[in-house]
Amino acid sequence: MTRVAVLSGGVGGARFLDGVVRALAPGAVTAIVNTGDDLEHLGLYVCPDLDTVMYTLADLGDAERGWGLRGESWHAMDAVRTLGGPTWFNLGDRDLGTHLVRTAALRRGEPLSAITARLCAAVGISARVLPMTDGACRTMIDTRDQGTLAFQDWLVRERAPAVTRVRFEGAPPPAPGVLGAIAEADFVLLGPSNPYVSVDPILSIAGVRKALAEKIVVALSPIVGGRAVKGPLAEMIPILGGREASAGAIAAHYSAIPGRGADRGLLAGLVVERGDEAGVVGPAVLASEIVMRDRDDRVRLAREVLGFAERLGEGRA
């Protein structure tokens, strides 16, 4: 059986992951999910990327909004507003159920990885979903004009003001299973997530880079035609990557990390939107339609990427 590990942030990563899970045999996929974006809000421990992955794999997510649950209601937040509480981070009523159960379990001392496994089982997910760590690793954003902000304060509350640097506070060990899943994987896929704030946090966890350096690693570009599919990535690349936003910038970012890819960088391959091949230096390139419009699209793309990775593993790409 082909075994795959997928490193994922939120929306884009979750959709691609869903395609991979549907394209392979049950038990073939382990998702390793960014938790650098986690926040404590209104007394609750919220894991936006884990939740997006869980809701997406369980087919409970709201595709239009891009986060949270389908058919969601907002009565609790309306009450919070009436009572003068903070409403900049919106939590739906059903979504609150997740945060309540998780927070209570964390307060009892259960590790996030065990809680995540329980929640995913409860909604019928067959893939293994792991947080990158059970510890605290916080993605902190140094901004040009507003000092240092925690990730959600930066992205949601302040609407992504100009970034000068991304840092990760805390150096917790990987969650149980993370390094093993990478070691056992035939290849590792990096979802079309923001490299700076969604994938790099996972790469910052002790042992992850070393484990990846032994593997065939294929990334999907989150940049299509010079623009981010979602979020503020395109504005971050010129400052953090020192070049215009492009699939080539994504290749350059990951290729600076040692691995067994082209020129001994991390990436064996990069999957880009057709027309974006120019400027990608280093990894082998697969050009396709990488913006996933529906579930069929996710599975189609996953199959293409898996085939590409297999050919790379056999030295045929």
Added chain:
Amino acid sequence: MTRVAVLSGGVGGARFLDGVVRALAPGAVTAIVNTGDDLEHLGLYVCPDLDTVMYTLADLGDAERGWGLRGESWHAMDAVRTLGGPTWFNLGDRDLGTHLVRTAALRRGEPLSAITARLCAAVGISARVLPMTDGACRTMIDTRDQGTLAFQDWLVRERAPAVTRVRFEGAPPPAPGVLGAIAEADFVLLGPSNPYVSVDPILSIAGVRKALAEKIVVALSPIVGGRAVKGPLAEMIPILGGREASAGAIAAHYSAIPGRGADRGLLAGLVVERGDEAGVVGPAVLASEIVMRDRDDRVRLAREVLGFAERLGEGRA
């Protein structure tokens, strides 16, 4: 201006309090509310009696259910159920807004009394509502067959198994304003709440009994025709009070506490249901219709009780 302090538990106390607030001038009433029933549940700090008082005074409460908010929905708890979380203590979606805002403020270090004042102001309550304490005082129930249970575990989760003793864990100081409100009051009213688990916790707070011993104190009987208007009180009285459930047993309970009432017990007066006068020894008795069916009923009863207390204060009852 007549100044009144009302000691209150949940439903019955809150309804009577609402009548008192509507019967008097704005600013005349301070409610001192039991917090011995508070619980941490699903990571949230829940104050059932404070919430019932707040919702009742703001006319937001669900009269039929007796707790929580009118027009409530239950999506979050449905999600908790799906995810295998505990559902024995039901929290509505709008109600969750209260717990979220309060819990977040407590975690920031704001005292419960300050939070309560803010929340009450936000929903337009003019009366002053004080928790009995900003500290932890937990009503613990020794049961005959199930060991010691925290109050809500006993009442809600286990459905009130036979009690052998009620204890209060923790001896925190009164919340700011509690002793002053009693000292300034022309009289103090004890709502028709369970004496053992709703009023006694307030009386256990340091300085409260001493402050009450200087005052005209009038209680409303929570027992009508030998039965509790609500809850397991009637079953508790034979064991904890050593006699059959009756208005007389309520009088005997409070009269054992020193005060300036009849025979130097706590109560100057007791308000009972017409027909329940027999067996009340000690305090002056006012017989009326004390089961409050609607808001008019609350105000009518409050006026009768206030008149009774005034006459007692003037030595005319």
